[in-house]
Amino acid sequence: KAGVTQTPRYLIKTRGQQVTLSCSPISGHRSVSWYQQTPGQGLQFLFEYFSETQRNKGNFPGRFSGRQFSNSRSEMNVSTLELGDSALYLCASSLGEENQPQHFGDGTRLSIL
Amino acid sequence: AQSVTQLGSHVSVSEGALVLLRCNYSSSVPPYLFWYVQYPNQGLQLLLKYTSAATLVKGINGFEAEFKKSETSFHLTKPSAHMSDAAEYFCAVSAPNVGSKIIFGSGTRLSIRP
Numbered sequence: 001k002a003g004v005t006q007t008p009r010y011l012i013k014t015r016g017q018q019v020t021l022s023c024s025p026i027s028g029h030r031s032v033s034w035y036q037q038t039p040g041q042g043l044q045f046l047f048e049y050f051s052e053t054q055r056n057k058g059n060f061p062g063r064f065s066g067r068q069f070s071n072s073r074s075e076m077n078v079s080t081l082e083l084g085d086s087a088l089y090l091c092a093s094s095l096g097e098e099n100q101p102q103h104f105g106d107g108t109r110l111s112i113l
Numbered sequence: 114a115q116s117v118t119q120l121g122s123h124v125s126v127s128e129g130a131l132v133l134l135r136c137n138y139s140s141s142v143p144p145y146l147f148w149y150v151q152y153p154n155q156g157l158q159l160l161l162k163y164t165s166a167a168t169l170v171k172g173i174n175g176f177e178a179e180f181k182k183s184e185t186s187f188h189l190t191k192p193s194a195h196m197s198d199a200a201e202y203f204c205a206v207s208a209p210n211v212g213s214k215i216i217f218g219s220g221t222r223l224s225i226r227p
Binding site for chain 2: 056101107
């Protein structure tokens, strides 16, 4: 069974640009969650999508947005990039029930110059 | 609201020694608790989870954790450390009615001395 796939693995952007990250969940998983990981703030929850609807949202500004497609694949978009957006962005998928563990991809490392 | 506190950002043990990584949780409802491990340049991998079926939970790679409600703790242990255990470990909590949202602790980096 293929794991969670995130593309691209590495990305370099400049301030003010926008970026789109992609996540393909494990087959059959309907929930996709996104996390931002930085040395200073650790792992922070961005949002969760379930059946194409945003089900949970963390405390990030509106520049961070996402969507989920009918095949459960998800994209995350960050607009007007800031230096502080440099981070490892992790995607996780699960069946969607609350006690189910999440399966993580290897992440996209985003660097802002 | 749920939260977890991991005591010790860095733990160093000798190869073959006991590994003990501490985690305390806060939750207004019976929690779901998880331990994840992250190796360099990789995502997180589930070690084990607690969902109220048993207080002692066995996971992969010889790790186990014990849920102690009276102490609000969920410490991770392994009897004998191996060099390959060097990684960052995250305790995490979820709860009913929050979907798949998980709150992570700040992580503990485990180093193994030869």
